[in-house]
Structures are given as C-alpha cells and as structure tokens.
Amino acid sequence: MKSFEAGPSPEQIKSEEEMASDLPKEEVLEVREQVEEPELKPEQAFANERGALERFSGKAKKAAGVLLLVSALSIGSGLISEARAQEEENPKKPDTLSAEQIEKRKPAKELIFKEFKAGEKENGHDVKMEFLDNEVETTLKEQNIQFNEKEGSFTLLNEGEKGFDPEKMLPIVKGALTLKFQENNGVRTEKVEVSTEKIVFIIPGQGVNSTTRKIIKIKSYNSDGSADIFTISDGKVAGAITEKPTK
Amino acid sequence: MPLQILKGKNFQKIKELILKSNLPFVDQNELIAAFARTNNLSLKGVLKLFTEDNLWIKRISENYKAKREALTTGNYSMWQKIVKEEESQLQELER
Numbered sequence: 001m002k003s004f005e006a007g008p009s010p011e012q013i014k015s016e017e018e019m020a021s022d023l024p025k026e027e028v029l030e031v032r033e034q035v036e037e038p039e040l041k042p043e044q045a046f047a048n049e050r051g052a053l054e055r056f057s058g059k060a061k062k063a064a065g066v067l068l069l070v071s072a073l074s075i076g077s078g079l080i081s082e083a084r085a086q087e088e089e090n091p092k093k094p095d096t097l098s099a100e101q102i103e104k105r106k107p108a109k110e111l112i113f114k115e116f117k118a119g120e121k122e123n124g125h126d127v128k129m130e131f132l133d134n135e136v137e138t139t140l141k142e143q144n145i146q147f148n149e150k151e152g153s154f155t156l157l158n159e160g161e162k163g164f165d166p167e168k169m170l171p172i173v174k175g176a177l178t179l180k181f182q183e184n185n186g187v188r189t190e191k192v193e194v195s196t197e198k199i200v201f202i203i204p205g206q207g208v209n210s211t212t213r214k215i216i217k218i219k220s221y222n223s224d225g226s227a228d229i230f231t232i233s234d235g236k237v238a239g240a241i242t243e244k245p246t247k
Numbered sequence: 248m249p250l251q252i253l254k255g256k257n258f259q260k261i262k263e264l265i266l267k268s269n270l271p272f273v274d275q276n277e278l279i280a281a282f283a284r285t286n287n288l289s290l291k292g293v294l295k296l297f298t299e300d301n302l303w304i305k306r307i308s309e310n311y312k313a314k315r316e317a318l319t320t321g322n323y324s325m326w327q328k329i330v331k332e333e334e335s336q337l338q339e340l341e342r
Contacts, residue, residue: 040323052330053337060337063303066292067333070307073281074314 042075257290258282264297268304278308306336 049071053064261282265275282290296303310329317325 038323039321040317040326042318045318045326048326049330049333052334056337056341058341060340062292063296063340064333064337066296066303066307067310067337069285069289069293070281070311071314073285074311074318 046071046075257287257294258285261290261294261297264294264301265304268301270305270308274308274312278304278311281311 046068050068053067056064262279265278268275270278282293285293293307296307310333313325313329316322317329
C-alpha cells in the first residue's frame with residue numbers, strides 16, 4: 001500500500017504553467033478573470049452605468065434617469081443631481097468621471113476628539129430633539145413609530161409585520177431633528193444631522209439590545225465647515241468630536 | 248440638513264403607488280425609505296414611470312436591492328450584469 005506520509009515525488013509535482021497547460025484554454029481564462037476582477041468602486045460604477053445608458057432617447061432616456069437615480073440612492077452620495085441631469089434634454093456634463101473628479105468627491109475629513117470636562121459649556125446640558133418638519137412626525141405615526149425626544153429613541157408601537165426591519169426606516173428620520181441645548185439664559189437651537197447608525201428603534205418583545213441602548217449621536221455643522229458630533233446619553237451631552245474638513 | 252423630502256407631492260404619490268403594489272412589505276418600506284432621501288424634483292421621473300407602468304415598481308425594487316448588494320460586496324461582475332439588464336429593459340422601451 002502506498003504511504004500518504006511520503007507525499008508526492010518531485011516528478012509528480014507540476015509547475016503552475018504545466019497545470020495551466022493541462023486545463024482547457026477557456027477555463028484558464030476564466031480563472032484569470034476571476035483573480036483579476038477589479039473591485040467595484042461606487043463612483044466608477046455610476047460613471048460606467050451612465051456611459052452605458054446615455055445612448056438611449058425619448059421614453060427610455062427618462063427611465064435611464066430613474067435607474068441612475070436608484071444607483072445614486074444605492075451609493076448614498078451626492079450623485080442624485082447628476083442622475084437627474086441625465087433625464088434633462090441637454091445635460092452639461094462629461095461622459096465619464098475623471099480620477100480627479102472622483103478624488104474630489106471623496107469625503108476628506110479629519111477627526112479631532114474633544115472631551116468635555118465638568119463645568120464646560122455643553123457638558124451635562126439637557127438636550128431635546130425635535131423634528132424640523134411636522135410631516136416627519138406624521139409619517140412616523142403612520143408607520144406606528146413613536147419618537148422619544150429625550151432619549152432620541154424610536155419605538156415601534158406594533159410588532160409590525162413579520163420581517164419588518166426598522167433599519168429600513170432610518171433614512172426617513174435622518175436629518176430631521178433639531179437639537180435644543182437648555183441653557184440658563186434660554187434655549188439655543190441648532191439644526192443637526194442625526195447619525196443613523198446610532199438611532200435606536202425599540203421593538204416590543206424583540207430582544208434586550210434594542211431596548212437598552214439610549215445613546216444617540218448627532219452632528220451639528222459650524223460656519224467654518226467643521227461639524228461637532230455630539231454623543232447624547234440619557235438626554236444629556238456626554239461628549240463630542242469635532243470633525244474638520246481637510247484643506 | 249433639514250428633511251425636505253417628505254413635503255413633496257411626488258413622494259406622497261410614489262409612496263401610495265408602492266404601498267398599493269404587490270411588493271413584499273419589507274421591500275415596500277425599503278423603496279419608500281430610499282425615495283424619502285430624494286428631493287421632490289428628482290422624483291418627477293420616478294412618478295411618471297410608475298404611473299405609466301406599475302411593473303416598473305417591481306423592477307426598480309429589484310434593481311435597487313441588486314445594486315445595494317453589488318456595492319456592499321464590491322462585486323464588479325454583478326454590477327455589469329445589472330447594467331446589461333438595464334440596457335435590455337430600456338431597449339424594450341424603445342421598441
């Protein structure tokens with residue numbers, strides 16, 4: 001009986017080239033294509049799609065504009081206006097995005113950590129979150145979602161249909177809140193952008209994790225282009241990071 | 248950034264059409280949430296497309312989900328497949 005421990009003899013071991021030559025040519029090509037497949041970059045994907053769809057006219061052109069809008073929404077970037085331009089009769093834009101344009105679109109940010117100490121201006125101040133637009137509240141009500149302005153949490157009042165994913169509702173509330181700092185001399189109101197990943201939905205009877213988290217992060221833009229990202233815990237400012245755009 | 252999206256009539260009409268469609272509840276929500284991030288003007292074309300042929304609601308829902316998956320996984324060939332499918336749908340419209 002042949003011993004497995006001995007392993008193959010040097011004659012039995014084939015080089016990569018020999019193995020490749022044993023394979024049918026199509027298979028070799030397929031293997032190489034799989035290895036060399038470029039990674040999908042969002043902006044390039046968008047440019048690639050736009051290049052493919054711009055030859056259409058009339059009704060198909062309008063539909064192409066919608067498909068590009070869907071891409072922009074999938075990417076979640078500021079490409080929406082470009083998608084709309086595709087629908088217009090005389091869009092003024094380059095055929096494809098240059099590397100420089102793509103680079104410009106990348107959010108270049110520098111994070112500076114700022115920790116509040118006792119007695120500092122914002123630390124410990126009560127915060128209250130309110131909707132800028134009443135229609136947002138109405139929409140949430142329609143979806144049976146209750147917003148807790150103190151905790152920054154969202155409660156789904158009914159269990160909802162099976163398979164309901166509260167994460168899908170997050171874009172609706174993103175950017176829809178104002179932040180009010182309760183100060184001695186009155187209330188200072190700032191418009192803020194909510195960090196969606198920290199918005200909490202509380203679903204009755206669906207796990208402890210979703211009911212115990214009460215931290216929310218909110219972003220407040222400053223006039224110099226920087227933004228303060230506040231961490232709110234139990235209705236109080238617990239810390240902040242200042243995010244500055246790199247020059 | 249204030250939320251302007253929910254003010255628009257286009258969004259409301261699109262939302263109604265999606266809710267009336269036979270898409271699964273989760274897909275309906277996903278699509279509504281996606282369009283909720285868009286301004287009213289951008290939604291004009293969507294509303295026209297959905298009103299003219301409600302088959303496009305399902306197509307767009309599938310297109311959105313596929314694109315999300317391709318982008319999340321960085322799958323280049325999947326994206327190319329999506330674009331090919333789009334081209335064929337648009338060619339059908341041109342006939």
